[in-house]
Amino acid sequence: MGRAHLPVKNLLRKPGRTAALVLLTALLAASVFGGSVVVGSLRRGLESLEARLGADIIVMPAEAESKVSFKNLLLQGTTGAFYMDASVLDAVRGAQGVEIAAPQTFLASLKADCCAIKVQIIGIDPGADFTVKPWIEESYSRGLGDMEVAVGCKVTAGVGETLKIYEQYTHVVAKLAETGTGLDTAVYCNMDTMKKLLAAAEAKGVTHRLTSGSDVISAVYVKVKDGADPAQVNNWLNGHIRKVTAVRARSMFTDVSDSLSGIARAARVLIGAVWALALVILLVAFAMMIRERRREFAVLRLLGVSRRGLRDEILAETALCGLAGALIGVGVAALGVFPFTTLIETQIGLPYLTPAPGTLLTLAGGTVLATLAVGLLAGAWAAARLSRTDPGATLREGA
Amino acid sequence: MLRAEDISMRYFRKTGQANHFYAVKGVSLALCPGEVTILTGRSGSGKTTLLHMLAGLLTPTGGRVLLDDTDLYALPDTELSRLRGAKFGVIPQGRSAVDTLTVLENVLLPGQLRGERGDAEGALRWLDALGIAHLKDARPAELSGGELRRMAIARALAGNPEVILADEPTGDLDDENTEAVLTLLRRRAAEAGKAVLLVTHDSEALPYGTRVYRMECGALSAL
Known part of the structure; x- marks a missing residue:
């Protein structure tokens, strides 16, 4: 010793x-x-959530009221669906100070084959999207094709598997990195796929469309131009486009x-x-x-x-x-x-x-x-x- | 040779008429190689205080303690501690075992603190000479008071120190072991040329001394 x-x-x-x-x-x-x-x-x-949103302003139907439900959708994975006419997108794009306006369309699944719980399906426009697309591209760079979906990390379906949504078969091409938010339990597809899924859901009587046969969207994510004041753009959108509510993304998460x-x-x-x-x-x-x-x-x-x-x-x-x-x-x-x-x-x-x-x-x-x-x-x-x-x-x- | 030159130990106290008292006052003493010096006296007369000052454990309030020509209390603590570990074998009163070590490890401890490898055979010889070799693997908590005293004596002797300072080394011992310990200490002085100071109440120890002193109220007188 x-x-x-x-x-x-x-x-x-x-x-x-x-x-x-x-x-x-x-x-x-x-x-x-x-x-x-x-x-x-x-x-x-x-x-992570702020990075995923990446938007200055989010425009959604006034009836969605729905700072709260929209927030829950993002934070906790609560499913929800609210719609407005796709023409809102053009109106938003025409607003002064708007650099990019990207639409998204939401649909809540039934208890899908993939999962024990309902999942949120989010349709994006790959040509305009600046929020989800970069995230998808971290896992899958080819772009979402027809009836192809990317799934959040908490969706049990894996890459290569088939996911049946409203009797429609979709092909899982990417599993996304974790964000720690409700986005991890969502399924992402392009707008063409979303239209088919919406039609299938409507056929089952699950969704109600604003105007049968017209294009619908659930939200528009807006990035303002450099030098433009997001508050002013937000006010303009609220004042000039009917039946929508424009919310500054930052204020949406202030209480969070x-x-x-x-x-x-x-x-x-x-x-x-x-x-x-x-x-x-x-x-x-x-x-x-x-x-x-x-x-x-x-x-x-x-x-x-x-x-x-x-x-x-x-x-x-x-x-x-x-x-x-x-x-x-x-x-x-x-x-x-x-x-x-x-x-x-x-x-x-x-x-x-x-x-x-x-x-x-x-x-x-x-x-x-x-x-x-x-x-x-x-x-x-x-x-x-x-x-x-x-x-x-x-x-x-x-x- | 260890010499005390006019050393004193003054303590302050909060109550009483005087605000200080001397436990040891103006004591001069030489501990010579080959001699057993016995210090006797009543309880509280200053014997242990004197021994601690001689051992470099208690800085005197006056005077000097010299080992050969080295003034102990002029040394920095690190050097004084090293010197104490190398040259002094101190047997304190009461329990002095390190409880987490075995008896043998306790005896080997001073050498190991000096950075030596540890002479287990030599340590066992001392334990055997004191009749407790069979307890080498026991822990101090398992030993009687007398066995602990003998372990402390073995530990002090195992390092082959020049000066042995023993404070009531026979306090817990029976007559047979008292005689064995006193004989051992006298032989260390006579045969190995060690300077031994033996502080004791025990009148049986007096014949073993080369010189005998009595302490009274902090002052030293030869008997």
Whole structure:
């Protein structure tokens, strides 16, 4: 046994004491890592949603009222369908300040062959679309053909499989990357396919068309020209096109963003409180440990260990406990968060997208380092207190 | 040779008429190689305080402690600690075991703290000489008070120190073991040329001393 083994032996041969210290540090690490992952996932979910929308203004039927249902459709995958005449698209394109106007048409499936639940079917115009198309092109670059669909990552059908929607057979050509939003449970097709699906749905009496035989769309995504004021364009659209509501995309998600900020703030406060509490508990625990062992430390001084050597001994024990606790805490938090991503997403009702592996590794590494730092701080404080103790006096006490 | 030159230890106290008192006052003492110096006196007379000052564990408020020509308390803590580990074998009062180590590991500990590999055979010889070799793998919690004392003595002797400072080394021992320990300490002085200081209440120890001193109220007098 060398001197370096002394901290290890001290920890291994006092398993109860060691377990208590490791448990405390694990609690700290788990709360910090788990909280950070949840907050990071919410933040990434919202960023992902904003990126997917990419529009300044969304125009939808006034009857859809439907900031709320439209939002739920995007956030939670709630299915819905509302329609307006396709001529709205031309009116929007004619508005001053509009650079691109891309239509989308929605249709809710019955319980499709693919899925145990209804899915949202979204028809896009590949020639004009600037929101979904770039996302589809990440997985499939050839463009959606007739009766071809791209599916969100949570739709169970895989590439190459056939998806039956209203008795129409569609061919899955792409599975899209996760967004953490309701878009992950949607199916995407071009407008020609959507017309066939709408007709099939109508034949089953599922949808009601505005005007039988005319083209319909559900929403128009608008990107304004550089230099144009989105607010002015939005006002113009609301004032000049009848029976539609134009909503600024940013305002649509303001309350979501506010909720997210509230949750993030609460999580940060909670993490801070747990951190402070854990630091205080660790300081008390180490102070108690030092008190319990001060005769042992005095004996080490007697045997030739310097104050600095004693500090190193305490810091080595602290570092080992902190490292073990941090790794266990991060592991436990990972087991408590990652397998339940869907449940958390459902419960929170906000876009939720787990951070990328690199970010997770950074978070885990940061948590380990921060936990170690707290442990070492508590150990250094205990060592500093001990260094002021006279070993001779300690040896006399209780002799 | 270890010498104390006019050393004192003054403590402050919060109550009482005087605001300080001397545990040790103006003591000069030399511990010579080959000699057993015995220090006796009543409880609270300053014996242990003097021993701790001689061991480099307690900085005197006055005077100097010299090992050969080195002033212990002029050294920085790291050097003083290294010197204490290398040259001194201290047997403190009461329990002094590191609880997480076995008896043998406790005896080997001083050498390992000095960075040595550890002479297990030598350590076992000391444990055997003190009659506790069979307990080498036991943990301190499993030992009696007397066995712990003997473990502490073995640990102090195993490093072959120049100066042995023993504070009530026979306190928990029966007559047979008391005689064995005292004989062992005297032989370390006589045969190995060690300087031994033995602080004791035990009158049986007095015949083993080359010189005997008595402490009273912090002052030293020869008997």
